[in-house]
Amino acid sequence: MAVSPLVAPTAQSSAFKRQPSAVPSSTGGTPLPSNAAPTSHPQPSSSSSQSLLRHGPAGPLTLDPIEQLNEDEKRKYVKGKKLGEGTYANVYLGHARHDPSVLVAIKKIKVQQQYQDGMAPDAVRELKYLRELRHPNIISLLSVFSSKDQNLNLVLEYLPLGDLEMLIRDVDRVRYGAGDIKAWMGMLARAVWFCHDNYVLHRDIKPNNLLIAADGEVKLADFGLARGFADPGRRMTANVITRWYRPPELLFGARHYGAAVDMWSVGMVFAELIIRAPFLAGNTEVEQIALICKHIGTPTEEVWPGVTRLREYTVPSEVVPVWPKDAYMGRFGAVGADGVDLLVRTLALDPKKRISAREMLEHRWWRTDPKPTRKEDLPRKSAGGEDKMGADLKRRPGVVEDEGAPRGQRVARKLDFGIAK
Numbered sequence: 001m002a003v004s005p006l007v008a009p010t011a012q013s014s015a016f017k018r019q020p021s022a023v024p025s026s027t028g029g030t031p032l033p034s035n036a037a038p039t040s041h042p043q044p045s046s047s048s049s050q051s052l053l054r055h056g057p058a059g060p061l062t063l064d065p066i067e068q069l070n071e072d073e074k075r076k077y078v079k080g081k082k083l084g085e086g087t088y089a090n091v092y093l094g095h096a097r098h099d100p101s102v103l104v105a106i107k108k109i110k111v112q113q114q115y116q117d118g119m120a121p122d123a124v125r126e127l128k129y130l131r132e133l134r135h136p137n138i139i140s141l142l143s144v145f146s147s148k149d150q151n152l153n154l155v156l157e158y159l160p161l162g163d164l165e166m167l168i169r170d171v172d173r174v175r176y177g178a179g180d181i182k183a184w185m186g187m188l189a190r191a192v193w194f195c196h197d198n199y200v201l202h203r204d205i206k207p208n209n210l211l212i213a214a215d216g217e218v219k220l221a222d223f224g225l226a227r228g229f230a231d232p233g234r235r236m237t238a239n240v241i242t243r244w245y246r247p248p249e250l251l252f253g254a255r256h257y258g259a260a261v262d263m264w265s266v267g268m269v270f271a272e273l274i275i276r277a278p279f280l281a282g283n284t285e286v287e288q289i290a291l292i293c294k295h296i297g298t299p300t301e302e303v304w305p306g307v308t309r310l311r312e313y314t315v316p317s318e319v320v321p322v323w324p325k326d327a328y329m330g331r332f333g334a335v336g337a338d339g340v341d342l343l344v345r346t347l348a349l350d351p352k353k354r355i356s357a358r359e360m361l362e363h364r365w366w367r368t369d370p371k372p373t374r375k376e377d378l379p380r381k382s383a384g385g386e387d388k389m390g391a392d393l394k395r396r397p398g399v400v401e402d403e404g405a406p407r408g409q410r411v412a413r414k415l416d417f418g419i420a421k
């Protein structure tokens with residue numbers, strides 16, 4: 001198994017090219033989160049067979065094996081209060097039925113009639129990639145089941161400490177330094193390295209998608225825009241990655257691209273961690289390009305051969321030479337000269353010259369002082385945020401699984417766990 005160049009071997013890491021699926025197959029059980037004790041997750045219970053019957057007009061009908069598997073999986077969890085809402089899903093706090101202290105996040109995908117099978121492509125992607133990628137710095141998918149209202153539910157490890165964006169923005173109450181940034185960047189780099197080593201592009205890396213576990217570990221989440229990139233000939237959409245984190249090749253409409261797109265986002269997160277504000281926050285794509293030109297340099301044939309042939313290449317007429325490393329020291333010097341060197345390599349305009357995740361992990365910055373902070377010593381959400389988190393943890397979630405679903409819809413979506421392998 002390939003091992004992250006920076007860290008000790010990730011013994012619990014696995015990925016589709018090497019390991020079996022991370023979510024239940026028709027024969028498998030619920031996989032454990034990478035940091036959970038082996039006994040902490042629910043196991044199939046014989047009492048679940050009580051749900052074997054459903055009722056049809058002519059009396060009770062038995063469930064077929066796939067429905068039964070789904071019922072068993074669903075019964076392992078109890079859904080509680082809403083934690084948040086995304087574009088295609090609501091996220092709820094949940095717990096294991098057999099042990100309410102085992103908390104999970106249940107992402108309930110909204111049924112959207114305009115899509116085939118009612119599932120947004122983002123949801124399909126998230127399921128596809130999360131079930132394959134298993135690494136301590138990538139959110140774990142624990143289970144999948146369909147509920148009676150035909151919604152698909154992804155059971156994810158619960159990450160109660162918010163996200164990196166919350167820490168970055170809370171300048172009044174959260175203090176952090178170079179060792180903390182190094183620790184967070186190490187976790188991010190390892191997650192991205194693992195995705196890329198398994199030919200997966202995340203395509204939406206930003207502080208808001210870096211969730212924090214109870215032990216301080218940062219986990220890359222939200223794989224709704226992810227895709228494989230093993231086939232370099234395939235055209236891909238340029239309309240991915242949140243604007244502030246989007247690299248110049250996508251802003252110029254490139255349809256063939258690779259892992260370097262994520263690395264630009266990693267660089268932007270790095271910069272943001274240092275200055276505690278988005279580095280280049282354009283309100284439009286045109287403004288985003290203008291900001292890149294102004295603060296990093298104008299992409300020209302000289303610095304990036306072939307750039308002018310990109311479909312939507314357009315830059316302000318005044319050409320700004322690429323800023324040398326020294327020019328970054330004033331604003332980003334908190335991470336030292338080696339840190340700035342890494343930042344500049346990550347924000348190379350030409351994707352071919354941009355540092356890869358593997359090269360990033362081999363950079364000398366990790367070996368210079370200060371050492372990365374131990375995860376248990378990393379800054380956490382401030383007291384205000386902690387109150388909310390404390391409330392989340394203390395609350396005993398109510399059972400809302402069957403909330404008002406009309407009777408006619410109370411047959412679970414049939415899940416063929418084998419299909420998406």
Ligand code: AMP
Nearest residue numbers: 083084085086091105156157158159222
């Ligand atoms: P998403 O649709 O993934 O963007 O999730 C929407 C919101 O739900 C996020 O902004 C988080 O506040 C919350 N959330 C998502 N996943 C989790 C998780 N695994 N643990 C805790 N909260 C989560």
